[in-house]
Amino acid sequence: MLLQNGRVIDPSSGLDGQADILVVGGRVKAVGTVKERDLPPGCKTYDLGGLWVTPGLIDMHVHLREPGEEYKETIASGTMAAAAGGFTAVACMPNTSPINDSQGVTSLILARAVGASARVYPVGSISKGAKGEELAEFGEMKTAGVVALSDDGVPVVNSQLFKRALEYSGNYDLLLISHSEEIFLSRGGAMNDGSVSTRLGLRGIPSAAESIAVYRDIALAEYTGRPVHIAHVSTGEAVDLIRRAKSKGCRVTAETAPHYFTLTDQDVGNYNTNAKMNPPLRSEKDRLEMIRGLQDGTIDAIATDHAPHSRLEKDKEFDQAANGIIGLETSLPLSLELVRVGIIDPVRLIELMSVNPARILGVEGGTLKEGCIADITVIDPEKKFVFAAEGIRSKSRNSPFIDRELTGKAVMTILGGRITHSELA
Amino acid sequence: MQSDYVFRHKHLLSMEDLSVQDISFILQTAESFKEISTRAIKKVPTLRGKTVINLFFEPSTRTRLSFEVAAKRLSADTFNISASTSSATKGETLVDTARNLEAMHPDIIILRHSSSGSPDLLTHHLQSSVVNAGDGTHEHPSQGLLDLMTVKEGKGGFAGLKIAIIGDIAHSRVAHSDIIGFTKMGAEVFVCGPATMIPPYLEQFGAKVCRSVQDAVADADVVMALRIQRERQLDPLIPSLREYASFFGVNEKLLNLAKPDALIMHPGPINRGVEIDPGVADGPRSVILDQVTNGVAIRMAILYLLMGGD
Numbered sequence: 091m092l093l094q095n096g097r098v099i100d101p102s103s104g105l106d107g108q109a110d111i112l113v114v115g116g117r118v119k120a121v122g123t124v125k126e127r128d129l130p131p132g133c134k135t136y137d138l139g140g141l142w143v144t145p146g147l148i149d150m151h152v153h154l155r156e157p158g159e160e161y162k163e164t165i166a167s168g169t170m171a172a173a174a175g176g177f178t179a180v181a182c183m184p185n186t187s188p189i190n191d192s193q194g195v196t197s198l199i200l201a202r203a204v205g206a207s208a209r210v211y212p213v214g215s216i217s218k219g220a221k222g223e224e225l226a227e228f229g230e231m232k233t234a235g236v237v238a239l240s241d242d243g244v245p246v247v248n249s250q251l252f253k254r255a256l257e258y259s260g261n262y263d264l265l266l267i268s269h270s271e272e273i274f275l276s277r278g279g280a281m282n283d284g285s286v287s288t289r290l291g292l293r294g295i296p297s298a299a300e301s302i303a304v305y306r307d308i309a310l311a312e313y314t315g316r317p318v319h320i321a322h323v324s325t326g327e328a329v330d331l332i333r334r335a336k337s338k339g340c341r342v343t344a345e346t347a348p349h350y351f352t353l354t355d356q357d358v359g360n361y362n363t364n365a366k367m368n369p370p371l372r373s374e375k376d377r378l379e380m381i382r383g384l385q386d387g388t389i390d391a392i393a394t395d396h397a398p399h400s401r402l403e404k405d406k407e408f409d410q411a412a413n414g415i416i417g418l419e420t421s422l423p424l425s426l427e428l429v430r431v432g433i434i435d436p437v438r439l440i441e442l443m444s445v446n447p448a449r450i451l452g453v454e455g456g457t458l459k460e461g462c463i464a465d466i467t468v469i470d471p472e473k474k475f476v477f478a479a480e481g482i483r484s485k486s487r488n489s490p491f492i493d494r495e496l497t498g499k500a501v502m503t504i505l506g507g508r509i510t511h512s513e514l515a
Numbered sequence: 516m517q518s519d520y521v522f523r524h525k526h527l528l529s530m531e532d533l534s535v536q537d538i539s540f541i542l543q544t545a546e547s548f549k550e551i552s553t554r555a556i557k558k559v560p561t562l563r564g565k566t567v568i569n570l571f572f573e574p575s576t577r578t579r580l581s582f583e584v585a586a587k588r589l590s591a592d593t594f595n596i597s598a599s600t601s602s603a604t605k606g607e608t609l610v611d612t613a614r615n616l617e618a619m620h621p622d623i624i625i626l627r628h629s630s631s632g633s634p635d636l637l638t639h640h641l642q643s644s645v646v647n648a649g650d651g652t653h654e655h656p657s658q659g660l661l662d663l664m665t666v667k668e669g670k671g672g673f674a675g676l677k678i679a680i681i682g683d684i685a686h687s688r689v690a691h692s693d694i695i696g697f698t699k700m701g702a703e704v705f706v707c708g709p710a711t712m713i714p715p716y717l718e719q720f721g722a723k724v725c726r727s728v729q730d731a732v733a734d735a736d737v738v739m740a741l742r743i744q745r746e747r748q749l750d751p752l753i754p755s756l757r758e759y760a761s762f763f764g765v766n767e768k769l770l771n772l773a774k775p776d777a778l779i780m781h782p783g784p785i786n787r788g789v790e791i792d793p794g795v796a797d798g799p800r801s802v803i804l805d806q807v808t809n810g811v812a813i814r815m816a817i818l819y820l821l822m823g824g825d
Binding site: 277278283285287288289290291292293294360361405406408409 | 608628631653
């Protein structure tokens with residue numbers, strides 16, 4: 091296929107300008123001006139004038155719920171949602187049922203992902219059963235296909251175990267992704283500790299529950315010389331700690347999610363369980379610090395923490411409702427808002443949503459260089475749409491953005507030369 | 516009050532939802548109902564044919580009985596469901612329980628629940644009116660209203676009054692409703708307790724947080740002691756009840772700092788000798804049992820007004 095006249099934004103090759111991209115055999119054959127005589131027979135041409143053509147977006151933090159909770163999401167439905175959101179690859183966290191702590195579960199996930207609408211990169215658990223007691227079989231899981239390790243959903247409370255995990259992961263060159271939470275501070279909390287939690291009478295989670303744990307993770311990464319990636323950063327203090335660690339040369343990377351730079355704890359309103367997540371929505375000050383971290387490079391990636399839950403888990407008392415929201419289909423428009431208001435430029439956006447996730451995870455993608463895999467996202471940055479419940483591809487509907495008008499959308503997603511989503515005529 | 520005022524609420528979820536006019540009107544209505552409880556025949560036909568369900572998922576003596584007495588004095592049919600006898604023990608969700616009750620066409624569901632916001636949740640699933648009889652650590656508006664009524668009776672009004680609330684503010688839904696209600700009506704509320712029991716940003720309700728209990732009580736017109744809500748705490752928030760009683764207990768010595776005619780209040784149940792001295796609780800300035808009496812009148816007024824007041 092020939093993608094013609096689009097604004098090609100590829101930070102990996104320093105390209106930001108109008109160009110054509112020729113895809114042949116699932117790979118990028120040529121970037122620049124493609125002449126008609128170079129087109130293979132039967133080549134389909136798409137005129138993408140006015141649209142952005144970028145490396146396929148990569149979400150390094152999603153929950154696909156399969157195996158175990160297929161009523162919330164499956165690998166098929168989750169990757170369809172990913173494709174609709176412009177993603178060509180997702181890294182799925184191990185807190186399935188059973189937990190992905192063995193090569194058997196990893197292999198099952200990868201088997202179910204064959205033919206899916208996005209590449210699926212399993213993340214194995216750090217500890218057996220994510221119980222924080224014994225190391226899981228890193229080597230076996232790596233052989234089966236995991237790209238990183240995390241007990242996401244719960245922190246590794248035992249600092250000794252976390253240190254050993256950092257050390258042992260070095261044998262297999264696997265990244266540790268930390269769910270940084272000091273659970274004695276957060277225990278029983280339903281939302282951010284602040285004026286809204288007091289008004290609603292809900293137990294609060296202080297921001298220090300995150301920063302204390304982030305500091306520990308950074309200290310151990312520095313001590314062991316191993317890299318650590320901090321998941322779903324939500325507080326200004328954590329951003330500041332990561333910034334300082336980076337300035338000292340510590341091997342730390344970090345992600346935040348669109349809800350943390352778009353919403354605050356005020357959006358919990360009157361017990362809206364679709365605004366309940368862990369870490370919780372924080373204060374306006376924290377939200378602004380998240381944006382600053384995205385601007386200055388402290389935060390490396392935008393990930394969704396896509397966490398599907400059915401009505402069974404959300405339509406209940408706030409303190410008993412499940413944490414998490416879906417995010418694959420809203421991540422791009424919410425992130426594009428940062429571009430629209432001039433906080434970041436399109437190149438930085440693609441770094442955050444494609445180049446850096448690929449680099450951090452060590453997976454292919456994040457580039458449109460000639461010869462690379464043809465994972466491509468075509469974005470209409472001005473397309474307005476209402477995020478309606480009935481159009482959601484995910485099996486779950488737990489989003490605080492439902493019925494909100496959003497601007498900017500993936501209008502075509504290409505996975506290895508195959509179109510997985512298209513809104514083009 | 517403006518003559519064109521109409522009470523328009525379908526539910527009673529919080530003191531926060533009520534305007535000054537709403538509160539004044541409820542108090543005025545309750546005052547007119549109070550007399551019914553002193554009659555030989557303590558019953559009027561006002562809510563005849565109406566069905567009121569007390570759905571209580573937490574233990575309660577006075578609140579549940581108070582609502583039941585109030586409903587019966589207005590001739591409503593009342594039914595009580597408690598957690599131990601409900602299908603919640605079989606795993607039924609609150610929403611499903613409510614939907615099943617709704618199918619029996621009640622007019623009012625009075626809910627007490629350990630989760631803040633649970634009455635709000637019910638309103639999204641029910642046509643009936645919902646009354647919050649205490650939700651988690653959020654609010655207990657009918658208790659707040661009866662406290663307002665008791666102070667109004669004792670002091671004639673609210674403007675310029677200093678109300679001191681001492682104890683476990685963070686876990687007290689009564690304190691939240693009281694702070695909002697009293698400040699809305701023009702009184703000043705000073706709170707004090709162990710710092711582990713003071714929630715953040717309490718000032719947003721207009722409360723003044725004191726570091727010393729003496730500062731809170733000095734020249735107070737009303738002193739309210741709160742029970743330590745140990746059942747709502749995950750961990751102990753104070754070293755011992757003995758230390759608490761010494762430093763935060765409402766006793767005669769502390770009350771010497773308050774105005775001589777200060778009212779002594781407590782939402783109950785009382786832990787004598789902990790948050791309040793027995794002599795103070797039973798003393799001449801105590802209006803603790805008046806609060807209970809006024810509770811019935813307030814709840815009669817609430818049920819009456821939610822049903823349209825005709």
